[in-house]
Amino acid sequence: MKRILQLLAVLVVLAAGATWLATGANRGWTKTSVAVKTLDPVTEIEGITYEKKFLPGVDFLGAAFGGAALLAGASLFFRKPKAN
Amino acid sequence: MKLTHIIPLLTLTTAVYAAPQTFDFKDPKGVNNAVFKLDAPLESINGSASGISGTVLFDPENPAATTGKIVVASESLTVPNPMQKEHLHGANWLDVAKYPEITFEAKSLANVKTEGNVTTADATGTFTLHGVSKELTVPVKLTYLKDKLSARVPNLKGDLLVIRANFVINREDFNIQKGQYEDKVSPTIDLSLSIAGASVTK
Numbered sequence: 001m002k003r004i005l006q007l008l009a010v011l012v013v014l015a016a017g018a019t020w021l022a023t024g025a026n027r028g029w030t031k032t033s034v035a036v037k038t039l040d041p042v043t044e045i046e047g048i049t050y051e052k053k054f055l056p057g058v059d060f061l062g063a064a065f066g067g068a069a070l071l072a073g074a075s076l077f078f079r080k081p082k083a084n
Numbered sequence: 085m086k087l088t089h090i091i092p093l094l095t096l097t098t099a100v101y102a103a104p105q106t107f108d109f110k111d112p113k114g115v116n117n118a119v120f121k122l123d124a125p126l127e128s129i130n131g132s133a134s135g136i137s138g139t140v141l142f143d144p145e146n147p148a149a150t151t152g153k154i155v156v157a158s159e160s161l162t163v164p165n166p167m168q169k170e171h172l173h174g175a176n177w178l179d180v181a182k183y184p185e186i187t188f189e190a191k192s193l194a195n196v197k198t199e200g201n202v203t204t205a206d207a208t209g210t211f212t213l214h215g216v217s218k219e220l221t222v223p224v225k226l227t228y229l230k231d232k233l234s235a236r237v238p239n240l241k242g243d244l245l246v247i248r249a250n251f252v253i254n255r256e257d258f259n260i261q262k263g264q265y266e267d268k269v270s271p272t273i274d275l276s277l278s279i280a281g282a283s284v285t286k
Contacts, residue, residue, distance in 0.1 A: 028127030031164035035132065040115045042229070042236040043246045043280040047115035048132045050162055057165075058126070 005075035009068040016064030020056050030057040104143035107245040107281030109136055109154060112237060116279040118156050122255075123270035129168060133186075135160030136279055140190075142245050144228050147203040148196040154247075154279065156186040177260060178214060187212045188220070201228045207249070213258040222251040233282050242284040249277040 020026070033050040040047055109116060116136040122129040135157030142150050158180035163169050173180045190209035197204050203226040211220040225248045233242035253273050256262045261269070 029165045029168065032166050033164050035164065040113065042232055043244060045115050045246065045278045045280055048117050
């Protein structure tokens with residue numbers, strides 16, 4: 001059990017880090033939409049619309065690392081399996 | 085007086101006494117927007133509002149006489165982070181349920197300069213946000229696009245008026261978390277308005 005929790009903690013950190021990097025390493029807060037600008041050719045006004053897109057930010061990383069720390073911490077409550 | 089003399093005279097009289105045109109800023113294309121920016125240590129908060137309406141009286145022969153009112157629906161203010169949006173709309177910040185509109189009512193223009201179809205001026209009027217009204221003077225740029233409405237909205241003939249304005253307000257002046265969270269959210273808000281209104285020819 002101890003080993004499983006530790007592995008899970010590592011997996012959570014790796015998965016969160018990989019997701020964060022793969023989506024552009026957003027160093028701000030997590031976004032669930034992004035602004036898309038389009039130019040109106042007649043008025044030359046830049047219109048702004050929002051597209052749904054998940055961009056994990058530092059809060060996402062923090063939550064993932066916190067979860068991993070909890071898992072790793074929980075693993076300390078289990079004894080190391082005895083070698084036969 | 086001959087008829088050939090009367091016609092130009094009538095045309096001139098009509099031009100002199102031409103009434104200002106009413107431009108409606110409810111944009112069927114949804115392009116009109118107001119952008120806001122607040123600096124913050126981690127990441128500046130950038131958002132926009134699209135729920136824009138209002139009317140402006142503009143006379144191309146006399147841009148200095150321009151008056152009007154622009155309304156932004158508070159509910160339409162959007163930021164990409166859902167929690168920030170919830171806070172922004174909530175009772176502690178803009179309280180959009182209680183104050184559903186942000187308005188600017190322009191009463192007069194000063195320092196008016198017109199070159200071709202572009203007029204720049206300082207518009208003075210009443211800006212209302214979060215239930216607080218303050219007299220503000222903001223630099224504006226008006227671009228009059230004669231007969232361009234059909235290029236934008238087929239089947240409609242008329243003119244367009246594009247208004248652009250960039251100015252800064254202090255959130256404390258409008259009782260928005262006065263003296264609070266200044267380490268996290270800037271006390272100043274950069275506003276940028278880009279809107280087009282239509283005057284339909286009958």
